[in-house]
Amino acid sequence: MPFRLSPCGHTLGVMTQPLRAGVIGLGSMGANHARVLNDLPGVELAAVADSDAERLQRAIAGSPALPYLDHRDMLREVPLDLVTIVVPTGLHRQVALDVIGAGIHLLVEKPLAATSDEARDVAAAAEAAGLVLSVGHIERFNPAIQELKRRLGEGQGGRVIQIRARRVGPFPHRIRDVGVIHDLAPHDIDIMRYLLGDEIERVYAEAQGHINTDHEDIFAGMLHFTGGAFGLLDINWLTPTKERSLTVLCEKGMFVVDYAAQTLEFYENFAASAREGAIASVTEGPMIRYLIANREPLRAELEAFRDAVAGTAPPVVTARDGLAALAVSEALVTASREHAPVNVEPVAVRQ
C-alpha cells in the first residue's frame, strides 16, 4: 500500500489520524455534505464556508467545525486535506482553483463547471498540482446502479440496444445560472457511459424554456455511442411529480431502475432466453425484482473520495468523467439551438 504525506502532514495509507475536511457552499446539497462528512469514519469536519451567515450557523450546529463567510479565509487559516465544493455551478471554476491553489484535494459537485473550457482549467490545474479531483456524479453510488452494472458485466441481458433515462420534477427556483441540461443530464450521461463502458460520439436534442427563459427547462435528447447503442434522455423541470428512472433494453430482456427507490427489475425476453445467438423474436417472460440493500449514495460517494485522498483506492469518478459529461451536455445545448446533430469531441485529460 503506498504511503503519502497529506497536505496536513498526516501519514496516509494507514489512516492513523482522521483526514481534515472542509465544505464550501451549505445550501440544499452542501448541508448534506457537511452532515455526512461530520459523521464519516476517518474524517474530521474541520471547517465550512458559506457567504450566507444563517446557513453557516445552521450547518455547524452540533459540530466543532470552524465557520467561515469567505472560503479564502478558511483555506488560508485551516489546514485541510480535502474539500467538497457545493456552491452554485457558475462559481465552481473559481472556487475549485482557489482550493487547488491551497494544495487541497477536491470533490466538485456536478457539473464539474459551467462550461467545458472552465472545467478543463480545473482539471489541468488539479493534474499539475498532483491533487485528487473527483466530481459529484452521485448516481454511480446508487446501490441499484451498482447491482445493474454487476449483472450487465456478467452478460445477463446480452448486448445493450438502448438506454432511456427519465429525470423529471418541479421547477427549482434557486437554480438560475444553468439550464436543466447542465443541471440534470450529467447524472444520466455519466451513468450511461459507466454502464456501457463506452463514449458518446453524436447527439441531438430538442429543448424549450418556459419558466426561466434564459435557459431551457425541458428537453428530449438522443445520444449515439461509438459501440452502436443509443441513449434517450427525457429530462425536465416542468413535471408536477418527481421521477428518476432508467431503462436498459438488452437483447435478452429489459432492466428497470428506480433511482430514488433504489430498486432494480428485470423483464425477460422469453424468446431470447430459449435461444442462443442474435435476437430473432421478442416475447414477454417472467419479471424479477432483485433484493437490494438501500444505502445513502452521498455517504458512499464521500467514502470513495476519502479513500482516494488517503491513497487506499483510486477515485471512482474522475476529472475525465466530469469533463465527458459536460462535453455531452454542451453538445446537447448546441444541438437544440442549431436543430442539427452535433459530434462530441473525445476528452483529452489523464485523470
Ligand SMILES: NC(=O)c1ccc[n+]([C@@H]2O[C@H](COP(=O)([O-])OP(=O)(O)OC[C@H]3O[C@@H](n4cnc5c(N)ncnc54)[C@H](O)[C@@H]3O)[C@@H](O)[C@H]2O)c1
Ligand atoms: N449531486 C447531486 O445530486 C446534486 C444535487 C443538488 C445540487 N447539486 C449541485 O450542487 C451545487 C449547489 O447546488 P444547491 O442546490 O445546493 O444550491 P443552493 O443554492 O441550495 O446552495 C448554494 C450555496 O452556496 C452558497 N454560496 C454562494 N456563493 C458562495 C461563495 N462565493 N462562497 C461560499 N458559499 C457560497 C449559497 O449561500 C448557498 O448556501 C450545484 O453545482 C448543483 O449542481 C448536486
